Amino acid sequence: MQMDRFKEGPVRRLIFASLAALALGVSAGGAKDAASPETALGDAHRPWSLSLRWENDTFGGSDRFYTDGVSLSLAHTGPGWLDPVADWLPWGEGRRTVGYDFGQIMVTPSDTTLAVPDPNDRPYAGILYVGLSLHIEKDNHYNGIKFITGVVGPWSLAEETQKLVHRWVGSGLPQGWDYQLHNELIFNLVYEHRRKYRLLGAPHGLAVEALPLGNLMLGNVLTQGQLGGQIRVGYHLPDDFGTTLMRGMVHLPPPRASADAAAQKWSVYFFGGGNANLVARNITLDGNTWKDSRSVDKEWFVPAAEVGMAVSFHWLTAAFAYVFWGQEFEGQKDYSEFGAFTVSYRF
Numbered sequence: 473m474q475m476d477r478f479k480e481g482p483v484r485r486l487i488f489a490s491l492a493a494l495a496l497g498v499s500a501g502g503a504k505d506a507a508s509p510e511t512a513l514g515d516a517h518r519p520w521s522l523s524l525r526w527e528n529d530t531f532g533g534s535d536r537f538y539t540d541g542v543s544l545s546l547a548h549t550g551p552g553w554l555d556p557v558a559d560w561l562p563w564g565e566g567r568r569t570v571g572y573d574f575g576q577i578m579v580t581p582s583d584t585t586l587a588v589p590d591p592n593d594r595p596y597a598g599i600l601y602v603g604l605s606l607h608i609e610k611d612n613h614y615n616g617i618k619f620i621t622g623v624v625g626p627w628s629l630a631e632e633t634q635k636l637v638h639r640w641v642g643s644g645l646p647q648g649w650d651y652q653l654h655n656e657l658i659f660n661l662v663y664e665h666r667r668k669y670r671l672l673g674a675p676h677g678l679a680v681e682a683l684p685l686g687n688l689m690l691g692n693v694l695t696q697g698q699l700g701g702q703i704r705v706g707y708h709l710p711d712d713f714g715t716t717l718m719r720g721m722v723h724l725p726p727p728r729a730s731a732d733a734a735a736q737k738w739s740v741y742f743f744g745g746g747n748a749n750l751v752a753r754n755i756t757l758d759g760n761t762w763k764d765s766r767s768v769d770k771e772w773f774v775p776a777a778e779v780g781m782a783v784s785f786h787w788l789t790a791a792f793a794y795v796f797w798g799q800e801f802e803g804q805k806d807y808s809e810f811g812a813f814t815v816s817y818r819f
Contacts, residue, residue: 523816531811536582543575545723566610569725578630584646595766596652597756598630614666614713625655660691695753706741746777768801787818
């Protein structure tokens, strides 16, 4: 009878969790990982996550400037093939996630009915890319690096994508894609650092958190620095580092497992935030790197703000944000608005 109680009791569960955490640490080649036994056990059971992110200005009732962005990501949390890289990094100790994503971005001028676009308006441009990212979390610190490559120009298929969607919804076709940027290979690096501070409340109830961030991008697509953050308030706040945009890491790691059973099952929170972007280069404004193309004089300082809501139930998470993006080029008559929707599933 006592042996049966041991088999079904909390001692057995604790031993099993500890062994699982130890096994993950050994399989990582001896790399130190700050993840708790609960986190390690959750990652071992569901190490993969699939995420879809969609940003579109239709939510703001417009079809101009940054008009659409979509990205699909597959990520793995736990020991992986980039562990030697993580071991080399000064901040490489912690829970590790490797992400692979594929996406498309398109921007247009304010008036898409003109066959010859206004040369003082934003040029037509499309980007088709693939990305490889490494995310590392330790305690309340997050560091992420990402490498992006792909194409800008007709090879991005942005013209075909936009016209196809407009035919589906019965909208007028954009007329000026003949003046889009030329084909060009793209290469970009992204580094982002985030922190998390509990301001009020407890993990199992109502709480308020602050998540400041800093971001650096370098490449022929975007060269810029970004400072900002989010404030979020809600029930059972997930143990993660908030939400992001396509002009960032695009996708962040899934939440770490929580010792609180209710928080594991569901959570809901509202968030708001802002950031300041100092832009040295933006290919969709400055034009092609090696060829003459349409271009406009960009603004060096671009502010942005967002408000949104996120919910999760078991292993499914969904979030929506409404984003206000500042004027990006000289003569731009108004700021941009777009909605950003993300859904992810862990398996």
